[in-house]
Amino acid sequence: AQKVTQAQTEISVVEKEDVTLDCVYETRDTTYYLFWYKQPPSGELVFLIRRNSFDEQNEISGRYSWNFQKSTSSFNFTITASQVVDSAVYFCALSEHTYNAGNNRKLIWGLGTSLAVNP
Amino acid sequence: DTEVTQTPKHLVMGMTNKKSLKCEQHMGHRAMYWYKQKAKKPPELMFVYSYEKLSINESVPSRFSPECPNSSLLNLHLHALQPEDSALYLCASSQGPGEKTQYFGPGTRLLVL
Numbered sequence: 001a002q003k004v005t006q007a008q009t010e011i012s013v014v015e016k017e018d019v020t021l022d023c024v025y026e027t028r029d030t031t032y033y034l035f036w037y038k039q040p041p042s043g044e045l046v047f048l049i050r051r052n053s054f055d056e057q058n059e060i061s062g063r064y065s066w067n068f069q070k071s072t073s074s075f076n077f078t079i080t081a082s083q084v085v086d087s088a089v090y091f092c093a094l095s096e097h098t099y100n101a102g103n104n105r106k107l108i109w110g111l112g113t114s115l116a117v118n119p
Numbered sequence: 120d121t122e123v124t125q126t127p128k129h130l131v132m133g134m135t136n137k138k139s140l141k142c143e144q145h146m147g148h149r150a151m152y153w154y155k156q157k158a159k160k161p162p163e164l165m166f167v168y169s170y171e172k173l174s175i176n177e178s179v180p181s182r183f184s185p186e187c188p189n190s191s192l193l194n195l196h197l198h199a200l201q202p203e204d205s206a207l208y209l210c211a212s213s214q215g216p217g218e219k220t221q222y223f224g225p226g227t228r229l230l231v232l
Contacts (some may be wrong), residue, residue, distance in 0.1 A: 033219045035220070037223075042225065043207050043209075043225060043226040043228065044223060044224065044225040044226060045162070045209060045211075045223035046223075047220060047221075047222055047223070050219055050220050052219075091161055093161075095219055105216075105217060105219065106164060106175075107162075107164070107221065109161030109162060110161065111160070111161060112159075112160075112161055114159075
């Protein structure tokens with residue numbers, strides 16, 4: 001069965017600390033996509049990154065970096081030098097390549113990690 | 120510009136009221152989605168419209184009625200809701216039904232009294 005596990009429910013750090021959010025997934029498909037979304041207290045889900053299953057290169061975007069390892073079915077997210085504005089709930093999600101009815105994709109969501117960055 | 124807008128931002132309604140949530144995108148996307156999100160939970164898919172036709176209904180109660188008047192607009196009509204329907208309702212869109220990335224609006228916080 002397809003599943004996304006975010007084992008860390010809540011993380012609290014002090015500003016400028018580095019923090020890693022873990023994401024482990026299960027899928028039977030060989031082609032799939034992984035995502036991270038950020039949800040600040042305002043409620044909007046902000047898209048951060050998409051990674052397809054054939055691209056295991058790590059990615060860096062400013063203070064954000066992502067480590068994709070197919071061997072361990074993990075797609076971890078690291079924030080370097082965290083800031084108060086990084087406080088949010090972060091969701092990891094899996095989108096399967098196999099099309100369902102109407103050629104749509106469904107996102108399978110982890111339960112989210114609530115990150116609090118304290119000044 | 121990856122912007123999806125939703126109105127209203129907040130809505131309080133009684134169980135006998137009829138109200139509508141609206142969602143709009145001008146990115147030329149051809150797939151649009153409604154999600155329901157309860158506190159401290161991930162979003163739950165409700166409906167998917169693909170090329171203005173309903174393609175997925177995740178067994179949502181009939182008191183929720185979606186409508187897609189055109190490729191840019193998505194409505195969710197609400198009638199005879201229950202207090203347990205109180206939640207954040209999120210709209211999203213993607214380039215096409217098979218497109219991989221969904222972009223979300225800011226949501227409507229609904230309270231049913």
